[in-house]
Amino acid sequence: MPDTSTGVVVIGGGSTGAGVLRDLALRGIDAILVEKGDLASGTTGRSHGLLHSGGRYCVNDEQAAIECVEEGRILRRIARSVVEDTGGYFVSVTEEDREWEPRFVEGCRRTGITCERISIEEARRREPALSKQVRTVFWVPEDGHLDPFFLVVGNVESARRRGARVMTHTEVSGFLRDGDQVTGVRIRDSKTNEEGTIACQAVINATGAWAGLVARLLGVEVKVVPVKGTMVVLSRRLAYAAINRCHKPGDGDIVVPGLSVSILGTTSAKVPDPETLPIEWDEVRRMIEEGAMMLDGVTTARAMRAYAGVRPLYDLGAEAEGREMSRNFAVIDHQQRDGIKGFTSIVGGKVTTYRLMAERVVDVAARQLGVGTPCTTAEVALNDREEPLDQLRHRPSRLGVPKPHGDESPLQPLLCECELVRPQDAAPWFKDPAVRDLEDVRRRTRSGMGPCQAAICSYRLAARLVTDRDVDGPSATRAMADFLETRWRGVRHVFWGSQLRNMQITTGLHMELFNVDRQLSEIPEPGENLPPPLAGEGQGGGRTPAEIAGQR
Amino acid sequence: MKTDVAVIGSGLAALAAARTVQQSGRRVVLVWPGLSSLYFVFATVDVLGYPTATAADPIDDPAKGLAQLIAKQPGHPYARAGMKAVEDGTSLMLEWFKDAGLAWEGSLNRNFLLPTATGAPKPSCLAPASMTAGDLRRPEPIVLCGFVGYQDFAPELAASNLKQQWKAGEVSAVRVTAPGYGPDRLFTSIDLARSFEDATFRDAVAGQLRDKLIGDGARVGMPGVLGLTTPNETFAAFQRSVGHPVFEIPTIPPSVIALRLFDRLRKHLQEGGIEIIWAAPAHAADVTDGRCRSILLKAAGHELPVEAASYVLALEDWVDGALRAGVHTVRDPFFHQPVAWHKVPTDRAAESLFASQPFEQIGYALTDRLQPADENGKPLARNVFIAGGAMAGYDPSGTKSRGGMAIATGYRAAKEALAA
Numbered sequence: 007m008p009d010t011s012t013g014v015v016v017i018g019g020g021s022t023g024a025g026v027l028r029d030l031a032l033r034g035i036d037a038i039l040v041e042k043g044d045l046a047s048g049t050t051g052r053s054h055g056l057l058h059s060g061g062r063y064c065v066n067d068e069q070a071a072i073e074c075v076e077e078g079r080i081l082r083r084i085a086r087s088v089v090e091d092t093g094g095y096f097v098s099v100t101e102e103d104r105e106w107e108p109r110f111v112e113g114c115r116r117t118g119i120t121c122e123r124i125s126i127e128e129a130r131r132r133e134p135a136l137s138k139q140v141r142t143v144f145w146v147p148e149d150g151h152l153d154p155f156f157l158v159v160g161n162v163e164s165a166r167r168r169g170a171r172v173m174t175h176t177e178v179s180g181f182l183r184d185g186d187q188v189t190g191v192r193i194r195d196s197k198t199n200e201e202g203t204i205a206c207q208a209v210i211n212a213t214g215a216w217a218g219l220v221a222r223l224l225g226v227e228v229k230v231v232p233v234k235g236t237m238v239v240l241s242r243r244l245a246y247a248a249i250n251r252c253h254k255p256g257d258g259d260i261v262v263p264g265l266s267v268s269i270l271g272t273t274s275a276k277v278p279d280p281e282t283l284p285i286e287w288d289e290v291r292r293m294i295e296e297g298a299m300m301l302d303g304v305t306t307a308r309a310m311r312a313y314a315g316v317r318p319l320y321d322l323g324a325e326a327e328g329r330e331m332s333r334n335f336a337v338i339d340h341q342q343r344d345g346i347k348g349f350t351s352i353v354g355g356k357v358t359t360y361r362l363m364a365e366r367v368v369d370v371a372a373r374q375l376g377v378g379t380p381c382t383t384a385e386v387a388l389n390d391r392e393e394p395l396d397q398l399r400h401r402p403s404r405l406g407v408p409k410p411h412g413d414e415s416p417l418q419p420l421l422c423e424c425e426l427v428r429p430q431d432a433a434p435w436f437k438d439p440a441v442r443d444l445e446d447v448r449r450r451t452r453s454g455m456g457p458c459q460a461a462i463c464s465y466r467l468a469a470r471l472v473t474d475r476d477v478d479g480p481s482a483t484r485a486m487a488d489f490l491e492t493r494w495r496g497v498r499h500v501f502w503g504s505q506l507r508n509m510q511i512t513t514g515l516h517m518e519l520f521n522v523d524r525q526l527s528e529i530p531e532p533g534e535n536l537p538p539p540l541a542g543e544g545q546g547g548g549r550t551p552a553e554i555a556g557q558r
Numbered sequence: 559m560k561t562d563v564a565v566i567g568s569g570l571a572a573l574a575a576a577r578t579v580q581q582s583g584r585r586v587v588l589v590w591p592g593l594s595s596l597y598f599v600f601a602t603v604d605v606l607g608y609p610t611a612t613a614a615d616p617i618d619d620p621a622k623g624l625a626q627l628i629a630k631q632p633g634h635p636y637a638r639a640g641m642k643a644v645e646d647g648t649s650l651m652l653e654w655f656k657d658a659g660l661a662w663e664g665s666l667n668r669n670f671l672l673p674t675a676t677g678a679p680k681p682s683c684l685a686p687a688s689m690t691a692g693d694l695r696r697p698e699p700i701v702l703c704g705f706v707g708y709q710d711f712a713p714e715l716a717a718s719n720l721k722q723q724w725k726a727g728e729v730s731a732v733r734v735t736a737p738g739y740g741p742d743r744l745f746t747s748i749d750l751a752r753s754f755e756d757a758t759f760r761d762a763v764a765g766q767l768r769d770k771l772i773g774d775g776a777r778v779g780m781p782g783v784l785g786l787t788t789p790n791e792t793f794a795a796f797q798r799s800v801g802h803p804v805f806e807i808p809t810i811p812p813s814v815i816a817l818r819l820f821d822r823l824r825k826h827l828q829e830g831g832i833e834i835i836w837a838a839p840a841h842a843a844d845v846t847d848g849r850c851r852s853i854l855l856k857a858a859g860h861e862l863p864v865e866a867a868s869y870v871l872a873l874e875d876w877v878d879g880a881l882r883a884g885v886h887t888v889r890d891p892f893f894h895q896p897v898a899w900h901k902v903p904t905d906r907a908a909e910s911l912f913a914s915q916p917f918e919q920i921g922y923a924l925t926d927r928l929q930p931a932d933e934n935g936k937p938l939a940r941n942v943f944i945a946g947g948a949m950a951g952y953d954p955s956g957t958k959s960r961g962g963m964a965i966a967t968g969y970r971a972a973k974e975a976l977a978a
Contacts, residue, residue, distance in 0.1 A: 287902040469712030479718025498907035514599035517955040525678035
């Protein structure tokens with residue numbers, strides 16, 4: 007790959023890195039984001055998507071709660087197209103939960119979280135699936151659902167429209183230095199192993215759970231504790247709002263509604279390596295048992311898949327471990343701490359507070375670069391437009407009745423029926439060099455994330471690789487199979503009930519009707535690497551916000 | 559209600575069993591639990607495509623392959639059904655297809671090698687006549703034709719793959735406009751299939767194909783949408799209009815080719831006076847003294863008993879609810895017998911989707927007469943017989959053998975039911 011140069015290299019394509027890239031771009035600082043996988047393929051895309059009101063942290067982690075309150079309000083303003091404003095409930099089930107209630111109410115009061123106790127009858131009227139075991143209900147209107155993929159893509163595309171660049175599937179393999187000054191990074195294409203360099207004035211390490219590994223390349227230490235969380239996706243929505251247990255944060259005590267599904271989360275276990283996140287049956291079982299204490303239907307709904315993510319908790323040196331650790335974040339100015347100029351790390355935190363984290367770390371980097379432009383990310387909407395976007399344009403409304411589609415034909419073709427993705431929602435991404443496989447298309451469109459788990463859309467996407475990107479048939483077929491295999495890895499952990507019925511349709515289609523299993527043995531590996539887009543084609547960046555919003 | 563044989567199921571095994579009883583002159587009731595979603599991913603009758611779930615080389619002569627398989631694996635459901643059931647069942651079905659007006663081809667001595675929608679050659683034993691001109695053992699060049707805006711058959715993907723995998727001839731891809739359809743309109747394979755029954759539509763498509771200057775001797779592969787209720791006439795007229803041999807390739811669901819088959823066979827049974835009980839899921843079998851007295855269906859909130867002298871249970875695997883998977887235990891819906899137990903549900907699923915799947919192998923243990931057996935090999939009920947996918951110990955996906963197994967076991971189970 008050709009060598010290049012920029013002002014700031016941002017390492018990490020999660021919500022933090024994407025927020026940093028946009029913050030830099032809004033301050034007029036030239037920047038390149040380098041991500042070893044795809045955007046939102048690490049912690050962010052594996053979160054449960056709860057936009058925290060702060061209620062979860064208001065007793066034990068006041069600072070984190072206050073940040074959630076403020077940032078939640080900002081996100082509702084600047085990122086309306088990625089927030090589903092559902093509100094949430096904190097529910098007590100056990101006697102122990104009841105004892106937690108006064109502390110919770112007091113915590114909400116101290117941290118400024120809107121919280122209202124409502125009668126059990128009123129709660130059942132609003133959420134009929136609340137379990138019989140629920141004894142007390144608090145309404146917390148500022149909980150919500152945040153689409154983590156569109157949040158990251160929205161930030162990155164906003165930055166790209168201002169000239170920022172993004173390199174996905176590109177790993178930082180080392181640093182360029184001039185004495186104690188960092189002058190650039192060495193990069194390697196994760197798929198082709200091609201190498202290159204980016205010269206720059208500053209590097210921001212926004213790699214979350216991987217921050218220690220990146221810092222080690224410079225010989226400095228960043229103590230990050232990777233803590234695994236496992237989640238289970240149910241194939242339908244059990245509640246309109248987010249449901250939290252009113253108790254000390256523990257395993258399986260949140261049910262997050264996300265568009266058409268419900269996500270049960272989560273567990274908490276320290277892991278030695280952020281890359282290796284095995285899903286244990288006991289975790290899956292516990293998610294379901296705990297979720298069933300709050301909502302009826304958890305045990306009978308079809309569990310669609312399980313997935314695990316890793317929290318990037320920052321070790322502030324306290325005794326605390328895992329869930330006890332603060333969800334605060336820290337900016338590490340390595341010039342001050344380690345005498346290395348032009349290198350800053352941002353660690354800890356959570357998706358809800360990504361914007362604030364970005365602001366704080368860019369403040370430090372900008373000061374070092376001598377740029378005095380203030381941060382404007384709290385004011386400028388992600389889509390650069392004033393008017394709110396109707397994110398649910400192609401979604402059933404909360405009443406289950408299809409929304410009017412304005413002047414569009416109500417019967418448009420769909421690429422992915424499960425997630426209501428249209429062909430034109432996917433089309434721009436086939437021209438984008440940052441999109442390298444069908445998983446990358448999924449993260450930008452939600453294609454393949456619904457009940458059939460890509461059985462149908464995988465074929466249509468593979469077909470488009472051939473027509474829209476000039477990929478040969480064998481490579482497109484391999485990409486299709488890889489896409490299905492990635493879905494399968496989550497599916498097989500919840501393999502009971504009607505899940506088997508569903509997957510037999512997948513095997514029936516791809517093995518019995520298409521003979522893909524035998525076809526794969528004729529295709530040499532690796533075939534997953536898609537060639538770059540055709541010469542002269544534009545990038546996916548610079549798309550209008552309406553286009554991005556249309557993807558939901 | 560009282561009948562000689564009650565057949566439960568809606569797939570090929572149930573249809574074969576019902577036809578077998580009908581042909582014997584005895585009374586049969588077909589309990590139809592509803593369109594199984596497997597219909598939508600079905601097209602040809604695959605008897606045995608590969609000797610094992612992972613073998614690389616396709617079988618050319620399925621009868622020979624079966625004889626070897628039966629000799630090697632005496633516990634295999636094909637061995638229990640027996641070679642004679644495969645042969646007699648296949649003859650019965652081919653004759654039935656003809657009687658019902660379905661044009662099908664093939665014999666147990668030769669597999670076709672037909673291109674799929676991903677451009678893979680696939681061995682199939684019996685196929686609609688509208689598919690067989692695609693046989694890759696023939697050398698004529700192939701032009702694959704799709705429609706503008708139609709996502710469920712991709713000629714470019716299929717042609718590119720076929721070029722690599724099929725060395726014998728030339729392959730190319732074209733797209734034509736289906737009048738009235740385009741990228742701005744939602745339409746399915748069924749819409750296209752209905753439109754193809756209209757001569758103006760058909761000729762407009764054929765005209766565009768003629769304009770594409772398809773080379774002499776080339777054959778044209780189309781998505782399997784050439785007609786729905788009058789496929790023979792539609793296909794013949796379209797082929798005449800194109801002026802080249804034409805063949806169909808099954809699309810992603812809904813597979814019109816499967817719908818034609820199942821709809822026609824079901825209607826033909828009805829035309830022959832067979833009673834069908836609709837859309838009632840099986841609930842339990844009432845067994846006393848080793849005999850099944852009735853099968854209870856759950857319909858509109860009450861239990862409906864179906865009484866027969868004997869029963870053929872021919873639900874097709876998971877898709878028809880032939881088996882019920884709890885978190886640890888898999889049971890059948892009639893006897894509620896545990897047929898498999900797993901420490902963790904993940905044990906049912908291989909690491910790769912494309913590997914031979916443990917869950918496909920779960921099913922009833924059988925006696926040599928295809929009765930469902932308990933753990934000691936004793937029948938759960940003397941007058942109940944199993945057919946179709948819900949049998950232990952075979953993998954229809956890997957070996958490409960779902961249709962053949964359905965016919966062989968459906969036929970044999972019906973014969974046993976008649977004798978019981």
